[in-house]
Amino acid sequence: MATVASGGASIALINPCNSQQLIKHPSPFLGTKFKLKLSSKGSPSIPKTPGVLSLKAQLIDAVRDLFVGVGVGLPCTVMECGDIIYRSTLPKPDGLTLTVPGAILAVGALSYLWATPGVAPGFFDMFVLAFLERLFRPTFKKVSEFISSFWAFIFLNEDLIYGQKALFLVLQDDFVLGKKLGEGAFGVVYKVSLANKKPNSKKEGDLVVKKATEYGAVEIWMNERVRRACANSCADFLYGFLEGSSKKGGEYWLVWRYEGEATLSDLMLSKEFPYNVETMILGEVQNLPKGLERENQIIQTIMRQILFALDGLHSTGIVHRDIKPQNIIFSEGSRIFKIIDLGAAADLRVGINYIPKEFLLDPRYAAPEQYIMSTQTPSAPSAPVATALSPVLWQMNLPDRFDIYSAGLIFLQMAFPSLRTDSALIQFNRQLKRCDYDLVAWRNTVEPRASPDLRKGFELLDLDNGIGWELLTSMVRYKARQRISAKAALAHPYFDREGLLALSFVQKLKLQVFRATQQDYGEAAKWIINLMAKSGTEKEGGFTEAQLQDLRDIEPKKKASPQRNALASALKLQRKIVRTLNESMDELSRRSKSLWWSRWIPKQE
Numbered sequence: 032m033a034t035v036a037s038g039g040a041s042i043a044l045i046n047p048c049n050s051q052q053l054i055k056h057p058s059p060f061l062g063t064k065f066k067l068k069l070s071s072k073g074s075p076s077i078p079k080t081p082g083v084l085s086l087k088a089q090l091i092d093a094v095r096d097l098f099v100g101v102g103v104g105l106p107c108t109v110m111e112c113g114d115i116i117y118r119s120t121l122p123k124p125d126g127l128t129l130t131v132p133g134a135i136l137a138v139g140a141l142s143y144l145w146a147t148p149g150v151a152p153g154f155f156d157m158f159v160l161a162f163l164e165r166l167f168r169p170t171f172k173k174v175s176e177f178i179s180s181f182w183a184f185i186f187l188n189e190d191l192i193y194g195q196k197a198l199f200l201v202l203q204d205d206f207v208l209g210k211k212l213g214e215g216a217f218g219v220v221y222k223v224s225l226a227n228k229k230p231n232s233k234k235e236g237d238l239v240v241k242k243a244t245e246y247g248a249v250e251i252w253m254n255e256r257v258r259r260a261c262a263n264s265c266a267d268f269l270y271g272f273l274e275g276s277s278k279k280g281g282e283y284w285l286v287w288r289y290e291g292e293a294t295l296s297d298l299m300l301s302k303e304f305p306y307n308v309e310t311m312i313l314g315e316v317q318n319l320p321k322g323l324e325r326e327n328q329i330i331q332t333i334m335r336q337i338l339f340a341l342d343g344l345h346s347t348g349i350v351h352r353d354i355k356p357q358n359i360i361f362s363e364g365s366r367i368f369k370i371i372d373l374g375a376a377a378d379l380r381v382g383i384n385y386i387p388k389e390f391l392l393d394p395r396y397a398a399p400e401q402y403i404m405s406t407q408t409p410s411a412p413s414a415p416v417a418t419a420l421s422p423v424l425w426q427m428n429l430p431d432r433f434d435i436y437s438a439g440l441i442f443l444q445m446a447f448p449s450l451r452t453d454s455a456l457i458q459f460n461r462q463l464k465r466c467d468y469d470l471v472a473w474r475n476t477v478e479p480r481a482s483p484d485l486r487k488g489f490e491l492l493d494l495d496n497g498i499g500w501e502l503l504t505s506m507v508r509y510k511a512r513q514r515i516s517a518k519a520a521l522a523h524p525y526f527d528r529e530g531l532l533a534l535s536f537v538q539k540l541k542l543q544v545f546r547a548t549q550q551d552y553g554e555a556a557k558w559i560i561n562l563m564a565k566s567g568t569e570k571e572g573g574f575t576e577a578q579l580q581d582l583r584d585i586e587p588k589k590k591a592s593p594q595r596n597a598l599a600s601a602l603k604l605q606r607k608i609v610r611t612l613n614e615s616m617d618e619l620s621r622r623s624k625s626l627w628w629s630r631w632i633p634k635q636e
């Protein structure tokens with residue numbers, strides 16, 4: 032028997048099992064007493080008191096609904112328990128029930144979280160890996176500048192990460208400043224060697240030190256990100272810090288391992304190219320006579336390594352934006368080509384899409400769009416929000432295709448000896464622009480009167496039924512969306528040794544699917560809009576093109592048809608989103624906000 036006793040200002044529900052008071056509820060029946068009987072089905076039976084019967088029934092229903100709704104109350108009102116006596120015989124409720132919509136939702140959420148550039152790995156990287164790295168990585172510090180040719184570094188906790196030695200502090204004043212390797216607008220790069228190399232010392236090789244201006248901060252950020260996500264893609268980065276003691280103000284110091292002396296540019300300018308690279312990457316001279324076949328194999332290997340490095344960067348949400356042979360270095364230690372100079376890179380996982388005003392993208396290798404993100408699509412306002420939105424922005428803009436265009440031009444230069452010089456490349460770019468960036472059209476113009484060097488390039492790309500030409504034309508395209516991704520390029524049949532003829536049925540199918548996915552679906556969207564517009568004659572109803580255009584500029588009218596208003600509202604919403612994004616873009620481009628990541632850079636006084 033459960034008693035609902037109303038005394039004073041509340042009703043108290045008493046649990047019949049343990050007499051605990053479960054809930055109190057303000058009572059509209061002050062001073063009235065009720066007795067409720069618990070039926071075998073668990074619903075209280077109501078005494079038929081004239082006058083208040085329907086009111087009481089409503090009250091009890093409301094209270095029961097409330098308890099059932101929130102899952103609180105007498106066990107039998109919120110559970111499928113039946114008669115209390117037999118409760119122990121009822122099946123125990125399942126902890127977690129898997130439903131089809133639930134599973135679809137979970138798979139969708141997981142796919143989103145792991146889609147490029149990776150929301151979930153991004154949070155893990157930022158809050159776990161970066162933190163652990165700070166604790167355990169060896170650090171470098173400039174302690175003094177003796178004379179211009181001597182620098183000193185303190186190695187802190189060297190080897191701690193490998194667990195061989197305990198934390199120790201060594202003053203190493205025998206680093207000799209070597210030759211200047213490069214000098215850009217924003218920094219000077221030196222080779223730094225150990226004066227007295229210890230025999231059998233593997234770890235303490237030569238280093239490369241870049242002293243950079245304020246823009247070094249972004250380069251440190253990118254190098255640290257790359258080291259955690261895809262270390263093999265780029266030169267081995269050791270440490271970066273802000274050196275504050277200099278009179279000029281802050282200077283960023285970046286330290287890498289010395290990878291080797293040749294960049295792809297140096298190697299390509301040699302008359303021996305690509306044979307001069309053969310032993311470097313393949314380890315031995317191939318058992319093939321000199322000729323197109325052999326050259327093609329070497330170029331294939333170089334391209335695969337470049338695409339592999341790019342795929343690593345792109346998969347973690349970094350776009351390099353300055354891919355060129357000068358920024359691809361041959362690592363003598365690991366016998367592969369690696370990418371250097373991340374000073375112009377964008378990290379689209381956290382929304383760093385920053386290029387200083389003074390920085391010019393290299394026009395020789397830059398894709399025609401210039402911007403990796405649509406000018407109407409800014410980075411999100413803060414790192415966590417940017418991270419959460421990054422898969423959407425990535426898919427909207429496909430910013431990685433900027434690097435693919437540059438890599439395509441490198442492929443072109445490797446295939447055509449006559450396009451390897453700067454002046455020849457500039458001239459090629461002009462010709463391509465005149466052909467609306469259509470490589471096939473360019474080929475049709477130049478091939479009839481081609482020089483032997485140019486003809487040799489076409490022959491090389493035409494090997495195996497033109498599979499090399501196919502890959503090249505899917506990289507060098509005007510529209511970013513039509514360009515192949517690094518991952519898809521790596522799976523392209525060009526990299527199957529046997530070439531197109533030897534492709535299996537499945538591989539041919541894969542190629543067809545790949546070609547189909549390269550179609551420009553923007554055109555399809557235009558076609559649908561056109562269809563909508565054309566169906567908009569007076570007779571058929573709908574919209575004419577002119578009406579559609581008008582709709583872009585007008586607000587929904589109260590008296591217009593619901594169809595028209597819906598479209599106008601959608602367009603209004605779209606305008607609002609674009610405006611908001613533009614405003615955030617302006618805000619972001621303010622330096623104070625766009626340099627937030629520099630807080631992560633260690634400072635040394």
Ligand SMILES: Nc1ncnc2c1ncn2[C@@H]1O[C@H](COP(=O)(O)OP(=O)(O)OP(=O)(O)O)[C@@H](O)[C@H]1O
Pocket residue numbers: 212213214215216217218219220239266267287288289290291292294357358360371372373374
């Ligand atoms: N890890 C490395 N190992 C060996 N050499 C390197 C390494 N990093 C850079 N270099 C050399 O230093 C040169 C300049 O490096 P980097 O491109 O990063 O500097 P930069 O200031 O941007 O110069 P630039 O404006 O000329 O590109 C490279 O061309 C390369 O020869």
